Amino acid sequence: MFDINKLVRSNIKNLAPYSSARDEFSGEAKVFLDANENSLGSPLNKWYNRYPDPHQVKVKQAISQVKSVAAESIFLGNGSDECIDLLYRCFCTPGKDNIIICPPTYGMYQVSAEINDVEIRKAPLLDDFQLNLAHLETLADENTKIIWICSPNNPTGNSLHRQDIETVLNNFNGLVVVDEAYINFARQKSWVQELAEYPNLVVLQTFSKAWGLAGLRLGMAFASKEIINVMDRVKPPYNINQVTQELALKALEEVGQVNDMIRLLVDMRNALAEVLVQLPGVQKVYPSDANFLLVKINKARDVYNYLLEKGIVVRDRSNVLLCEDCLRITIGTEEENTALVDALNQLN
Template sequence: MFDLNSLLRDNIKRLVPYSTARDEFKGEAAIFLDANENSYGSPLPVAYNRYPDPMQWKVKYRLADIKGVPPQNIFLGNGSDEVIDVLYRSFCRPGIDNVVLFPPTYGMYEVSANINDVIVRKVSLTPDTYQIDMAALQQAVDENTKLIFICSPNNPTGNSINRADIEMVLNNFDGIVVIDEAYINYARQKTFIPELTEYPNLVIMQTLSKAWGLAALRVGMAFAGEEIINVLNKVKPPYNINRAAQDLVLQALDNIGEVNEWIRDTVIERDKLSASLDALPQILEVYPSDANFILAKTVDAKGIYNYLVEQGIIVRDRSKVELCNGCLRITVGTADENITLINAIKSVQL
């Protein structure tokens, strides 16, 4: 049975979080002399001399309308990477607890675990189909397994993980299951957000960096039960999302129609690009994708990668990643960019 208190590190249970000046009063005020800010303003058109809302409530209320989840069930991080780091720091005792990962997958799960001295247990996805090996997962989990990260759609393979398998993990693991849905906007599979009320051990990560086109702002989202969200807010830095990012995110969230058009265009281009790649002799296999990128097995990943660099085209060489031998990961570009890419690969000498 899931017991959040038993998962928390003892120092986090005892932690008294930093209280910002803006946490200590309610209501409106005309004069702020509490936070040692520059009272004269800032040398910018927008007055950035005041600290931002440490809990980003305006952004959370807007996201709540879009995502269909209460604002108190939302955590915002300085990119999803901060969400990952705060999860480790909240729940994993350094040198004792472990996390289960499913390579090939997003590399920051392991990097952040190593930074936090959390033991990494790897359960490789099944070859070719890139799904969870449920029997191997059962063998990997023990009493010190605190977190399981599932990336779906998965990076770099592009496929969604079988929903029934994810539900099996949620129902049988007493720790926290983190589903990284960074690419969910492009997927056929639906988000797990509606299941938050059913699974108290569920954390869902999403991002504004992909479909929303806000990668430079570094704003990641986590959705979870209020108990987990309260822990993350307790551990995070006080002002982790700056004022400029909050303001620009609010503007962007008013343009859902444009974002949905980009998503439709990306999916159309993804299918066209997959078909075009599949017809090339330089490409051995194109894997099915639910994301805004394609994993393609090539006759010579390093050679093709270097040739494309010479042409001013940058893709990602994933050939040294487990189960991705000979593979390039190719982001879906605009129609013109994709045509340029295909023509460049055509000219690679076999």
């Protein structure tokens, strides 16, 4: 039976969170003399001399409308990486607890675990890049606090079977984090709508991919109010800056444009896959539900270096488990995709 009180670190349970100046009053005000800001303004001729909303209320309300999720079930992080780190700091006791990752997968799950001195256990994906449920079951014990699942997965690009994720959620009493950074490019349904059914579920999404706002560093975590409350207690008071909040609000008014970009990127992904698979030296183009392709190619490292000489940067994943001789290629503009194909044709 899932019990969040058994997961939260004891020092976090007893934590008195920092109370910012903006937390200590309610209602509207015209004169702010509480936060030691520069009352004369800023060189930018905007009100950036004032601290941003520490609770990002307007942004969460806008996201709530788009995602059909209650605002109190939303946490905003300085990129998804902050959400990942906070989950460790809230729920994993250093030197005692462990987590499970399923490589090949996003590297920050491991890096953040190492930073927080949390043991990492690995249940590698099967040859078809799906979960190895039997291995997961053998690894989990009473000190396993989080299982990390990336779907669509990075770097493989595929979606993990929904019924397998359901099995993990139903049989594990710790947190199950489903990272959906690439969900907008997939046909599968987001897990965001399942929060009420699974109290141990945390869903990560981001503004970096489909929304095209990687430079803003804005990640989202969706979970029960109880989990979000714990994360809010631990986060820095002003973790999302004013500019990011303003631009995110503008972007959330342009859902139609974002959907158009998603459709175009998916069409270009499919078209590029059809071209690449016909090139000499290409052994396989793996099916993708993301905005990138994993391509198995002869002498991948040599091809990577050759493309660099042509001014084209892809990601060499040859040293990653199950991705030997593979390049990960982001879907670019039509001109960029054409330049890539032309360069590969010249190589052959």
